Amino acid sequence: MGNSPDLGVNLGRIKLRNPVLVASGTFGYGEEYSELIDLNKLGGVITKSITLQPEEGNSPPRLAETPAGLLNAIGLANPGLRAFCERSIPFLEQFDTRIVVSIAGEREDDYLRLSERLNHIKRIDGLEINISCPNIKGGLSFSQDPNKIFSLLKKLKRASEIPLIVKITPEAVSPVEIAQASKEGGAEAISLINTLIGMAIDVEEQKPLLANITGGLSGPAIKPVALRWVWEVSQNVDLPIIGMGGIMNPEDALEFVLAGAEAIAIGTANFVDPWTPLKVIEGIRKYLVRKNIKKFKDLVGKLHNRFSES
Amino acid sequence: MTLLYRNFLFEVLCWRRRASERSRENRVEIFKKDDIIWSMYLIEAPVLFNKEIINKHYLMGLFAPEVSQEAQPGQFIHLRCTEQYDPLLRRPFSIHKVRKDTLEILYKVTGRGTSLLSKKREGERINLLGPLGRGFKINLSFTSEIILIGGGIGVAPLYFLACRLRRFPLTVFIGAKTKEKILGKEDFMNQGLKVKIATEDGSEGFRGLVTDFFFSQFHSSIGAIYACGPVPMLKEISNFSLRHNIFCQVSLEQRMGCGIGVCQGCVIKGKDRYLRVCKEGPVFEAGEIDWSKISLQGR
Ligand SMILES: Cc1cc2nc3c(=O)[nH]c(=O)nc-3n(C[C@H](O)[C@H](O)[C@H](O)COP(=O)(O)OP(=O)(O)OC[C@H]3O[C@@H](n4cnc5c(N)ncnc54)[C@H](O)[C@@H]3O)c2cc1C
Ligand SMILES: Cc1cc2nc3c(=O)[nH]c(=O)nc-3n(C[C@H](O)[C@H](O)[C@H](O)COP(=O)(O)O)c2cc1C
Ligand code: FES
Numbered sequence: 001m002g003n004s005p006d007l008g009v010n011l012g013r014i015k016l017r018n019p020v021l022v023a024s025g026t027f028g029y030g031e032e033y034s035e036l037i038d039l040n041k042l043g044g045v046i047t048k049s050i051t052l053q054p055e056e057g058n059s060p061p062r063l064a065e066t067p068a069g070l071l072n073a074i075g076l077a078n079p080g081l082r083a084f085c086e087r088s089i090p091f092l093e094q095f096d097t098r099i100v101v102s103i104a105g106e107r108e109d110d111y112l113r114l115s116e117r118l119n120h121i122k123r124i125d126g127l128e129i130n131i132s133c134p135n136i137k138g139g140l141s142f143s144q145d146p147n148k149i150f151s152l153l154k155k156l157k158r159a160s161e162i163p164l165i166v167k168i169t170p171e172a173v174s175p176v177e178i179a180q181a182s183k184e185g186g187a188e189a190i191s192l193i194n195t196l197i198g199m200a201i202d203v204e205e206q207k208p209l210l211a212n213i214t215g216g217l218s219g220p221a222i223k224p225v226a227l228r229w230v231w232e233v234s235q236n237v238d239l240p241i242i243g244m245g246g247i248m249n250p251e252d253a254l255e256f257v258l259a260g261a262e263a264i265a266i267g268t269a270n271f272v273d274p275w276t277p278l279k280v281i282e283g284i285r286k287y288l289v290r291k292n293i294k295k296f297k298d299l300v301g302k303l304h305n306r307f308s309e310s
Numbered sequence: 311m312t313l314l315y316r317n318f319l320f321e322v323l324c325w326r327r328r329a330s331e332r333s334r335e336n337r338v339e340i341f342k343k344d345d346i347i348w349s350m351y352l353i354e355a356p357v358l359f360n361k362e363i364i365n366k367h368y369l370m371g372l373f374a375p376e377v378s379q380e381a382q383p384g385q386f387i388h389l390r391c392t393e394q395y396d397p398l399l400r401r402p403f404s405i406h407k408v409r410k411d412t413l414e415i416l417y418k419v420t421g422r423g424t425s426l427l428s429k430k431r432e433g434e435r436i437n438l439l440g441p442l443g444r445g446f447k448i449n450l451s452f453t454s455e456i457i458l459i460g461g462g463i464g465v466a467p468l469y470f471l472a473c474r475l476r477r478f479p480l481t482v483f484i485g486a487k488t489k490e491k492i493l494g495k496e497d498f499m500n501q502g503l504k505v506k507i508a509t510e511d512g513s514e515g516f517r518g519l520v521t522d523f524f525f526s527q528f529h530s531s532i533g534a535i536y537a538c539g540p541v542p543m544l545k546e547i548s549n550f551s552l553r554h555n556i557f558c559q560v561s562l563e564q565r566m567g568c569g570i571g572v573c574q575g576c577v578i579k580g581k582d583r584y585l586r587v588c589k590e591g592p593v594f595e596a597g598e599i600d601w602s603k604i605s606l607q608g609r
Binding site for chain 1: 349350352390395396397398399400437439564565566567568569570571572573574575576577578579583584
């Protein structure tokens with residue numbers, strides 16, 4: 001029709017061709033899904049969190065299904081920094097999409113060493129600092145203390161030039177404070193939300209469904225909670241947000257955008273329907289045309305002007 | 311590894327084209343040898359039929375030409391049982407039978423997903439991802455007898471395998487709780503195969519577990535065992551085959567997320583690392599698995 005809307009959006013220095021990314025841990029390092037969808041069409045790929053050394057992960061069973069939700073206790077199973085650099089970076093470099101690398105650790109030093117090593121890789125567009133993994137020891141400790149995340153980010157800024165994104169969990173003492181501290185520490189964007197901690201029990205066997213007992217809840221079940229945090233953080237902290245949590249279709253994604261998310265990420269939905277990211281991009285485009293909105297950016301946080309709390 | 315195993319010249323029917331040999335040549339250096347990506351398809355497959363064959367057990371036919379033509383015995387498909395978001399995840403099912411453009415699954419209604427599946431009517435479409443996983447390895451120079459052992463719904467992948475092995479001396483052991491619950495007997499017999507039945511209550515064939523029946527019939531010219539069924543059964547058969555140095559593969563189950571190797575959710579404990587059932591499996595060699603770490607709560 002010639003009036004194709006502009007889907008471009010910026011997360012600090014990270015320029016996305018469209019606002020749809022795939023969430024860490026739900027897309028691996030892109031190889032498998034590249035057989036099913038064209039990665040060049042995505043706004044970006046956020047890779048599964050990597051740690052300095054390879055991680056085996058937790059004992060199985062690692063997954064349990066709950067009403068409209070998925071509990072996982074993968075335990076950050078990943079091939080480690082080295083294998084990631086040798087294999088996944090060259091793979092992802094073939095595609096014209098933004099590469100956001102999620103990193104995780106137990107101590108400040110882990111994050112620093114990871115970012116120093118990754119700093120040399122030109123094609124990495126962003127580092128997502130996963131301080132919110134519920135499944136590993138110390139995974140949440142940075143989320144409990146705004147001072148800790150502030151000082152971590154300050155050091156990361158010095159160690160690497162790659163734009164930093166902080167991934168926040170509602171399990172944090174105060175997501176708003178953590179987001180504010182992230183901004184002051186130099187983060188260029190926030191990812192909201194990581195999974196919520198939950199559990200499920202097999203009453204016949206009288207034991208937890210997960211070997212790890214508790215796990216991270218994702219999927220449609222958590223969408224209202226995720227939306228609420230996007231809404232609240234976007235009103236209080238002046239940083240772009242990547243919204244996620246239960247996005248299954250374009251309408252879900254648009255809810256996050258109206259609530260204040262500059263971009264959105266598809267997580268668990270990839271398992272359900274690998275075409276979801278592409279369907280969401282197309283759905284957003286159609287919505288903009290239908291509403292006669294020229295630029296996607298104009299839609300971001302549209303609710304705020306009308307329903308702001310403050 | 312055993313001598314027998316080493317002597318086998320495996321013509322690996324089920325290990326097919328690597329992604330690197332496919333469209334994107336430039337991937338060649340990136341993929342290491344042991345990493346094999348299958349061609350997989352995501353399609354809306356029309357249901358051709360869906361009928362209850364015995365109590366709570368259904369046979370479903372799906373029109374899926376790409377999948378049926380590439381599928382190998384032991385591989386599975388990942389189905390969306392509903393368009394709604396509850397139940398949320400796909401459900402994995404072994405490929406039971408393939409014809410030219412169609413494939414069949416044999417499934418047991420055990421919960422909400424399979425219950426929804428059982429209500430699908432002819433002409434409805436089901437979102438299908440497959441074929442997935444690593445199937446049975448087949449040695450084309452088999453001369454000694456091959457044994458297939460299926461417990462309960464575990465016969466599902468064995469029929470497809472039996473069709474590919476038809477020109478070898480083959481015996482199929484089927485185990486069931488009662489005579490009424492025996493699955494697949496006629497199908498195997500129609501292929502001209504030797505079928506031996508064990509029922510737990512003795513209502514047909516051997517009285518007792520199919521494993522005990524098989525062990526009692528064991529002789530030294532058996533060259534390979536393929537098995538699928540409850541975990542305790544597979545564990546016994548695996549240990550038996552390891553003791554007797556017989557090549558043995560079993561098909562295992564685990565709760566799945568993605569089904570394609572991404573989420574690391576479906577692992578079981580292997581000898582020295584976790585193995586993804588959807589990617590390294592669902593078919594494993596008996597010796598690959600750390601049987602002491604596998605929960606015995608089979609179905
Ligand atoms: C590789 C593979 C091949 C399979 N092939 C067949 C087949 O040919 N025929 C057949 O009847 N069944 C097969 N199964 C088991 C089948 O997938 C489950 O029975 C089915 O997922 C149950 O779903 P539900 O919603 O009805 O049950 P629910 O119990 O409500 O399911 C709840 C959750 O547990 C999971 N789950 C339950 N039972 C199993 C199981 N045994 N294995 C793995 N996950 C399970 C479900 O996927 C779901 O996530 C196979 C499983 C795997 C892993
Ligand atoms: C199986 C699985 C693994 C995950 N692994 C990670 C991870 O390694 N790092 C991370 O930051 N988030 C991880 N997540 C969280 C997701 O990125 C996302 O924040 C969360 O699932 C909410 O989105 P969703 O409901 O759309 O899945 C994982 C989620 C799932 C389901
Ligand atoms: S189901 Fe996701 S890795 Fe096997």
